Amino acid sequence: MWATPVLPDIALEHHYGDRVVPCFRERPGNLNRLLPEALARVPDNDALVHGDRRLSYRALDEQVGRVAAGLAACGVGAGDRVALILGNRIEFVVLVLATWRLGAVAVPLNTRDSRSGYEHALGDSGALVLVHEPDVRERLPDNRSLP
Template sequence: MTTFQVHWPPQRLEAHFQPPRNLRCFAQRPRSLHALLTNAVASRPQAEALVCEDTRLTYAQLNQRVGQLAAGWKRLGIQAGDRIALLLGNRVEFVVCLLAATRLGAITVPM
């Protein structure tokens, strides 16, 4: 019988849900999708982030679209904790909407 030793990255405990449950999470992981996108834009803005049929977006281009949509939703009064229903298929617009909602702290409800 062969045994393998697995080396896991550093982890931390986080409290989630109500009532709180302690879950093991990787210590270096971003706190949100917004943070993940921000890190990607800062480290590799011209790298390909999203490909869907003939559409190709870099992280910088994706971030620009997300920022424009988030700003528009904010002007409409959408804020953290609000729910946004999305009726979109697997396409670029779905990803942009999901990330814009995350930037505002809103909750997406895929339909």
């Protein structure tokens, strides 16, 4: 038997100038609190689903921790930029959360951009690290221009 989910209380709040939007009354103070708070409440619930892949909040937190450690080992710290050329998949979410965990800035780039577009975006962003899909490699600038 399926239980009907109970939705949190909603309040109408003023945001973006004069717009009034519905918002959850109780919510994390910032994006970095989303995962820890969900992990504390429902660690074994699905956090991400992509095709036949499912990741619980506990598994997501573990992956984010490992990736954050890897980024830190590459020298990424607070305020650094991490460029991401990844499609809509679990790894994108993991990398964004890992970047935020370090206080760094995720710089998502279009997976369909050209060599000159990537060269401009990577140079302009000041990215310290680039994580990309394998099939993008041939459109990346030469190694001297890469973070």
